[in-house]
Amino acid sequence: MSLMWTVKVLGLGVVALSLSVELLSRLLHRLRPGGPLNEALFFPSELACVEHIFTSLSPRSCLCPLPHGVETSFSRLLRRILSATSSLDLCVFAFSNMGLSRAVLALHSRGVTVRVLTDKDYTAIPGSQIGVLRKAGICVRCDASPVHMHHKFAVVDGRLLITGSLNWTLAAVQSNMENVLVTEEPDLVRPYVKEFLRLWERNDPGQMPPHE
Numbered sequence: 001m002s003l004m005w006t007v008k009v010l011g012l013g014v015v016a017l018s019l020s021v022e023l024l025s026r027l028l029h030r031l032r033p034g035g036p037l038n039e040a041l042f043f044p045s046e047l048a049c050v051e052h053i054f055t056s057l058s059p060r061s062c063l064c065p066l067p068h069g070v071e072t073s074f075s076r077l078l079r080r081i082l083s084a085t086s087s088l089d090l091c092v093f094a095f096s097n098m099g100l101s102r103a104v105l106a107l108h109s110r111g112v113t114v115r116v117l118t119d120k121d122y123t124a125i126p127g128s129q130i131g132v133l134r135k136a137g138i139c140v141r142c143d144a145s146p147v148h149m150h151h152k153f154a155v156v157d158g159r160l161l162i163t164g165s166l167n168w169t170l171a172a173v174q175s176n177m178e179n180v181l182v183t184e185e186p187d188l189v190r191p192y193v194k195e196f197l198r199l200w201e202r203n204d205p206g207q208m209p210p211h212e
């Protein structure tokens, strides 16, 4: 066989292999009972204690005055965030919610790689948790473009997308009408992973390219 043929056959083999890996991973996803995770959350969330989500305490042993043992949109959101085992990429305009900050700090102290991209104008506002996250050693980048970095999405372990209208503030969780979509659909997760990386690299303080 000529060298050119060998190269062609090898090339076809590589294409076939990568296609079958892609097909297999799609198939495995479909075979999961119930398919990929999809969940819609609406806010404002009912007010309920979330202490048991952070600690191994039984909800009954908490003495705070809030209702206990109640699953709410907020508790579901916290559980999804805390399900991270390797990475959390967060792209959020406003971040002042203490419960969400506690979740991000907990992930960081568990060794999960956390990257936070936020809007430069919001970071210095009173109550912003960005300084707290930075002090804890979490890598934060501020978008320096002249327009708002108005996204509100997070990607957990590169596989689970959390996105919607919800800023990570107390008002958004407890007062506003907001929506959040949680999904593991690879066709939706993939572009968000890509967009996060694009914005993350664009705001690398080491090599800030000029913004048009």
Ligand SMILES: [Zn+2]
Pocket (backbone or CB within 6 Å): 049, 050, 051, 062, 063, 064, 065, 066, 068
């Ligand atoms: Zn409680």
